[in-house]
Amino acid sequence: MEWVIAVAVKVIVIFTWALLTVLYITLLERKESAVIQDRIGANRASILGLRLNGFFQPYADALKMFFKEDYTPPFVDKPFYYLAPLVSIVFALIPVGAVPVADSIGLFGRKFPLSVIGSNVGVVLILSLLSLAVYGVIFGGYGSRNKYGVLGGMRGTAQAISYEVAIGLSLVGVLMVFPSLDLNEIVHLQNRYILGGWVPLWGIFLQPLAAVLFLIAGMAENKRVPFDIPEGESEIIGYFLEYSGMKFGMFFVADFVEILLLAALFTTFFLGGYNLPWLFTEGFHFPWGGSLAMSPIIVRIVQFVTFNIKLWIMIWFLLLVRWTYPRYRFDQLMDLGWKSLVPLSIFNILITAAVMVVIR
Amino acid sequence: MSTEEVRLFIGPQHPGVTGNMSIEVLLKGDTITWAKTHIGYLHRAFEKLMERRIFIKSFPLVCRICVPESDTNEENLARGLEELADIEIPERAKWIRTLVLELSRLQMFIMWYGGIAGSMGLSTPVQWGIGDRDYILDLFEELTGGRVYHIYILPGGVRKDLPEGFEERVLKTMDLIERRLPEYDELIMDNAVEQKRLKGLAPIPKEWVEEMGITGPVARACGFPYDVRKNSPYEAYDKLDFDVITEDGCDVWSMLLVRRREIDLSIKLIREIVSKMPKGEFLTRLPNVLYWEIPKGETYVKSEATRGEFGYYIFTDGSGKPRRVHVKGPSFIHGITLLERLLVGQNIADVAPILVALQICPPEMER
Numbered sequence: 247m248e249w250v251i252a253v254a255v256k257v258i259v260i261f262t263w264a265l266l267t268v269l270y271i272t273l274l275e276r277k278e279s280a281v282i283q284d285r286i287g288a289n290r291a292s293i294l295g296l297r298l299n300g301f302f303q304p305y306a307d308a309l310k311m312f313f314k315e316d317y318t319p320p321f322v323d324k325p326f327y328y329l330a331p332l333v334s335i336v337f338a339l340i341p342v343g344a345v346p347v348a349d350s351i352g353l354f355g356r357k358f359p360l361s362v363i364g365s366n367v368g369v370v371l372i373l374s375l376l377s378l379a380v381y382g383v384i385f386g387g388y389g390s391r392n393k394y395g396v397l398g399g400m401r402g403t404a405q406a407i408s409y410e411v412a413i414g415l416s417l418v419g420v421l422m423v424f425p426s427l428d429l430n431e432i433v434h435l436q437n438r439y440i441l442g443g444w445v446p447l448w449g450i451f452l453q454p455l456a457a458v459l460f461l462i463a464g465m466a467e468n469k470r471v472p473f474d475i476p477e478g479e480s481e482i483i484g485y486f487l488e489y490s491g492m493k494f495g496m497f498f499v500a501d502f503v504e505i506l507l508l509a510a511l512f513t514t515f516f517l518g519g520y521n522l523p524w525l526f527t528e529g530f531h532f533p534w535g536g537s538l539a540m541s542p543i544i545v546r547i548v549q550f551v552t553f554n555i556k557l558w559i560m561i562w563f564l565l566l567v568r569w570t571y572p573r574y575r576f577d578q579l580m581d582l583g584w585k586s587l588v589p590l591s592i593f594n595i596l597i598t599a600a601v602m603v604v605i606r
Numbered sequence: 607m608s609t610e611e612v613r614l615f616i617g618p619q620h621p622g623v624t625g626n627m628s629i630e631v632l633l634k635g636d637t638i639t640w641a642k643t644h645i646g647y648l649h650r651a652f653e654k655l656m657e658r659r660i661f662i663k664s665f666p667l668v669c670r671i672c673v674p675e676s677d678t679n680e681e682n683l684a685r686g687l688e689e690l691a692d693i694e695i696p697e698r699a700k701w702i703r704t705l706v707l708e709l710s711r712l713q714m715f716i717m718w719y720g721g722i723a724g725s726m727g728l729s730t731p732v733q734w735g736i737g738d739r740d741y742i743l744d745l746f747e748e749l750t751g752g753r754v755y756h757i758y759i760l761p762g763g764v765r766k767d768l769p770e771g772f773e774e775r776v777l778k779t780m781d782l783i784e785r786r787l788p789e790y791d792e793l794i795m796d797n798a799v800e801q802k803r804l805k806g807l808a809p810i811p812k813e814w815v816e817e818m819g820i821t822g823p824v825a826r827a828c829g830f831p832y833d834v835r836k837n838s839p840y841e842a843y844d845k846l847d848f849d850v851i852t853e854d855g856c857d858v859w860s861m862l863l864v865r866r867r868e869i870d871l872s873i874k875l876i877r878e879i880v881s882k883m884p885k886g887e888f889l890t891r892l893p894n895v896l897y898w899e900i901p902k903g904e905t906y907v908k909s910e911a912t913r914g915e916f917g918y919y920i921f922t923d924g925s926g927k928p929r930r931v932h933v934k935g936p937s938f939i940h941g942i943t944l945l946e947r948l949l950v951g952q953n954i955a956d957v958a959p960i961l962v963a964l965q966i967c968p969p970e971m972e973r
Contacts, residue, residue, distance in 0.1 A: 283733035393614055397954070471727050472799050480622035480725050480958040571799050572726030575955045576636055578802060 248354055257343075260362050264342045267557070268502045269304035274558075275502075275565050276303065282569045311498075316491030319390075326389030331489065331496035334382025338503040341372040345510040346430045348520050348549040349527065351542060359430055360546065368429035369421065372511065373414055376467065380406040382500065383469075383476060387485035398485035401576055402476030405466060408583040409473075412463035415591035419456040419598045420449055420515050433519030437526065443533035446523050449516035455594045457516040459587055464508040465567065466583065469501070472571040475579055509560035517556050520549035611639060614954075618647045622725065622958035625968035627941065633954060641949035643942045645971045652973040656931045661687055661761070662895040664931070669755045671933060672967045674717065677710040678911040679918075680759040683931075685840060686907040686920040687761045691900045696887040699763030704842040705776070705879045706749070706758060707909070712872040713742040714912040715865055716783070718965060722862055723794050725958040726803055731793055738786055741779045748772065763889035773880045780873050787869065795866070807858040808948050808960050818943045822914025822936050823868065824964060826852045827860035834910035846878055858963040868912075899926050913937055913965045935970025942971065 273288075277300065280287025289299050291306035318327065343362030350359040357364075365371050380403055387399015421427070424435040438447040450457045466473035477484030486497045513519060524530050525548060529540040540548070574582065617628035626647035632640040652671055656664045668683050669676030681703055688695060720735025743753040748769060750756040758765050794800055815825050825832050831850040835843045851867045853860035892898065902924040908917040914936025921930040945964060949957065 279730075283730050284737055285733065393612055474727060475955070478727055478955065480727060481955045483621065569730045570728070570793065571797065572723055572728035572803065574799060575803060575953055577953070 249356070252353060252358065256358075256360070257362050260343065260347065260360075261339070263347070264339065264503070264506060267506055267554075268499060269308065271502045271505055271561055271565075272307060273300060273304050274561065275568075276300070278562070278565050279569050282566075308495075311492050311495035314491040316493060319488050321391050322488060323389040323391055326385040327488075328389075328493075330382050330386035330389055330485075331493045331500070332382075333385060334379060334500040335496045335503065337375050337379035337382065338500040338507060341375045342503065342507050342510060344368045344372050344429060345507075345514055346433060346519065347553050348546040349434075350430060351546060360550075361430070364430070366428040366431075369417060369427045369432075372429075373410070373417070376413070377406075377410055379500075379504075382497075383485050386489070386497070387476075390485070390488035392488050394482045395485050395487045397482045398476045398487070401482075402469060402485055405469070405473065405475060405576075405579060405583075408580060409463045409466040409587070412459060412583055412587035412591055413467060415588060415595065416456045416459040416463060417515065419453050419591070419594045420460075422595070422598050422602065423452045424449070429514055429519075433514060433521060436518040437521045439524075439533065443524075446518055446521065448518040448521075453516070453594070453598070455590065455597075457512070459591050459594065460515065461508075461512060463583070463587055464512065465564065466579070468504045468508055468564075470505070470564070471568040472573045473579060474573050475576050478573055505561060505564055506557070509557050509564060512560050513553065513556045517560070519556075520553035522548060522552040525549070525552075616957055617644075622961070624721075624961050624966055627966070627968040627971070629945070629949070629957065631949065631954070631957075636953050636955070638949050638952050638954060638957075641946050643945055643971075645942070645968060648968050649972040650969070653931055653933060656928055658927065660896065660926050661898055661900065661928065664928075665760065666755070666757050668933075669757060670969070671973060672911070672913075672935065672937075672970055673754065674967075675710050675714045675912055676755050677706050677759060678909055678916050679933075680757065681707060681841070682907050682909050682916060682918040683920070684759050684761045685909075686905050686918050687900060689905045689907065690903045690920060690922055691761070691898075693762055693890060693892070695763050695890055697884050698886040699888045699890075700842045701879060701883050702764050702768060702888060703759055704846075705876065705883070706746075706756070706764070707841070708872050708876050708879065709742055709745060709776075711912050712783075712869065712876065713739045715869045715872065716742075718865060718912070718962070719790055719794065719869065722804075722959065722962050723797075723800065725962040726800065728793070728797075728800070731790055734786070734790065738783055741782060745772075745776060745779060748775070760889070761895075762892045763887070765889075767888045768883075773883065776876060776880055780876055784873060791866070794862075801859070803956075804859040804862060804959065805857065806855075807956055808952055808963070809855070809857045810944070810948065812856065814944070814947070819939050820914070820944060821939075822910070822912070822965075823861055823864045824914065824940060824944075826850065827864045828856040829854045832915075834908055834915050838908070840907075840909055842879070845882070846875055848875060858959055861963045865912075897926065899924060900928075908934075911936060913967060913970075914940065933970070933973045935967065935973070937965075937967045937970040940964040941966040941968070 277287045287300060288303040289297060291302040293302050344365060346361040348360040350357050383402035384399050387395045424432045426432055436448050439445060440447055469476050486494055489497060524532050527545060530538040612633040614631050614633055615628055616631060617623035618626045628644040630642045630644060631638045652667060655667060664683060665680055668679040671679045717735045717739050720731035724732035746756055747753050750758040810828055812828055815828050815830050821832060829852050831852050833850040836850050848871060851864055851871060853863050900922045902922060904921040906917060906919045908915050916936060917934035919932040920928055923929040948960060
């Protein structure tokens with residue numbers, strides 16, 4: 247019974263954290279674009295006259311979405327039309343649950359992972375759920391019964407399917423260096439040090455090419471500029487063309503959840519996850535010989551904060567790209583995926599294998 | 607999958623279309639196999655309205671023909687009427703008109719430079735362009751009282767003299783814009799994705815330029831050194847020192863290069879105009895414009911707008927109103943004759959950049 251309550255508390259806390267992060271990603275996007283474009287950005291929303299330079303803006307946005315008229319056009323294919331936003335947001339949120347935000351703790355005599363899904367095949371789970379998220383795009387485009395929507399849905403599908411190949415292949419390199427499918431274990435393996443204990447053995451140092459490929463393919467999977475072809479607003483408006491109110495809001499939130507997911511996965515695979523350099527389960531062990539003992543709970547809190555800092559740096563970078571690049575054309579995007587990213591990731595696997603054989 | 611063609615209407619409510627027009631296309635996959643421009647969403651009967659008005663009342667009307675660049679229309683109509691009524695305007699008025707035209711051209715090109723990136727989803731230069739254009743609109747506000755519609759150029763000269771210290775402020779604004787331009791270049795010209803999208807996009811066959819009567823930056827991007835400012839100079843352009851800008855690519859990238867160099871040219875010309883600005887009168891005495899009758903005659907005046915050759919054919923019959931005014935906007939050729947042929951074989955995603963590159967202004971197509 248206590249176990250069930252503990253798990254329920256964990257699920258609620260982690261998903262609340264995820265959704266709050268998503269809310270503030272929208273604010274960061276607004277503010278970052280404002281700074282880049284010489285504007286001030288949203289700063290009018292207030293609670294009791296307190297503005298805090300737009301701190302409450304995400305809540306105002308969310309409320310607006312909820313209270314907007316939810317108009318369903320008469321010609322749509324109802325089952326698909328209603329299912330699409332749901333599929334999008336659910337399959338974007340569940341993989342977030344597989345990412346460990348801190349090391350697992352012992353609770354009631356059992357190992358209690360600090361991620362919603364403490365699965366030992368987390369990588370496979372995330373990849374499979376990511377492919378399911380494509381159905382949101384297909385259903386949305388097809389169910390809208392709109393030519394622009396169908397075009398967007400088709401493009402989105404083709405794009406997501408081709409870039410999943412690149413994502414999967416770039417992760418193979420990572421899995422070869424960190425031989426585990428458990429995300430927590432992968433993070434653990436990144437808490438080793440080389441060069442006299444000075445340099446952490448993070449994924450980005452072991453697999454730099456895979457990191458770049460994963461980031462590019464992930465952005466494409468995410469359907470954001472420069473890969474926002476399914477929703478290019480100046481050409482075909484997108485698969486969510488016929489949606490309004492909170493149904494559109496769900497697509498919108500799903501987009502930002504995917505940013506969070508991509509940033510979290512990149513952090514986990516390549517930036518050492520929740521690891522702060524030289525912080526181990528029982529405290530710091532510095533390479534110059536000093537050490538600092540800490541209680542396990544404090545260590546978990548420090549890990550959680552570290553994870554968040556790395557996450558926000560990644561999110562900042564992902565948002566930056568949007569305001570500095572125009573979008574590719576569809577055929578150019580496919581060329582980039584199949585002719586550059588896939589061959590490069592296969593090359594990366596070969597190089598990794600060769601180096602591993604030589605070292606062994 | 608069926609290979610049937612899909613009929614798609616792009617516009618009039620479409621974020622990628624530059625105004626109230628619609629393009630009907632047939633799509634095979636992502637490729638356009640047939641295109642047709644539909645106009646008529648913006649018809650305001652300018653030409654007919656002008657026939658019912660005394661001459662001076664047409665000036666607030668013609669500046670609405672292309673909203674962001676109103677001065678070309680005013681100047682054309684004023685020059686045409688002066689030609690018909692045989693009025694000689696003071697030298698200073700000519701130079702002030704030239705200054706206003708160049709400022710107007712510069713603000714339009716800056717906005718366009720951001721817009722070409724905006725047509726591909728990069729909205730940062732769009733915001734910059736609109737922001738920097740505002741500095742020039744500030745100058746216009748000081749000079750004419752209006753930011754967008756100036757109604758400043760009248761038959762016989764200009765409505766007001768330059769305010770005190772205006773020249774220095776113009777030069778200051780030019781310095782400011784020149785400081786900003788490298789940032790645009792970095793974001794637009796040096797952008798790998800942008801180059802990939804625009805280089806070699808929608809090449810115009812060279813023989814089309816003469817067949818269809820393509821003018822302006824589009825013709826110059828095809829290597830035709832045709833610039834009304836140089837070929838048949840008007841106002842003070844014959845006293846200015848500049849070369850016609852041409853590129854040889856015929857594609858959208860060359861049009862981008864031509865317009866980028868036009869920005870530099872405009873800044874240079876504005877500096878030159880300010881330094882050479884003569885002293886003297888700015889307006890000749892006209893007869894009472896409310897009862898102004900112009901003798902029978904017809905004329906065609908033309909000038910270089912940012913989009914191409916802008917022409918006015920004016921026919922008067924000796925009464926107080928024109929018998930017929932015909933406005934020839936470059937967008938009519940670029941937006942209908944050229945666009946319909948150019949879009950065939952292009953990708954649906956390239957419609958927006960092509961539209962922006964041809965700089966189509968729908969009100970010019972339906973006067």
